[in-house]
Amino acid sequence: MTERSTEERKYNRWIVGLSVVIPLVVAALFGIKIPGVEPLTFLPPIYATINALTAIILISAFWAIKNKKQKLHERLMKTAIGCSVLFLLMYIAYHMTSESTSFGGDGIIKYMYYFILITHILLSIIVIPFVLITYVRAITKNFESHKKIARITFPLWLYVAISGVLVFIMISPYY
Secondary structure: OOOHHHHHHHHHHHHHHHHHHHHHHHHHOOOOOOOOOOOOHHHHHEEEHHHHHHHHHHHHHHHHHHOOOOOHHHHHHHHHHHHHHHHHHHHHHHHHHHOOOOOOOOOOOHHHHHHHHHHHHHHHHHHHHHHHHHHHHHHOOOHHHHHHHHHHHHHHHHHHHHHHHHHHHHHHHHO
């Protein structure tokens, strides 16, 4: 067994653990309301902006690697991961201090909203291991495998970022 595969296997335990724990913790915390804390109702436009910024960063990172700017690509991808973590922390804080907002639209817009919301939620869970595996393959310098999985990770992550903004735009009149 090579050193690289041993290193990747070490990370794989973390990837599996985080891929299971993150959605479970988010789901558990989503149902907990912190008593006596002022609702953080100012957060949704901030974390929607972070989602938009993440989408821009992902597109910029794609451009950077296509133009052989590996260091820029690396910095942008680390920033995108940081933005996603920041989004998640704000999202949890908002839902632990505020009641969920119901969508008030009718007709086709209601079906569009729920389609975007449900696919956003499902893909935000599915993309976690993809992002982590893609990142690990980069830091372990397994670039051929990194490129292969990045072809899947990039559109999934970009969809999650953009659909998060769309969900916010669609529900914002009902806050």
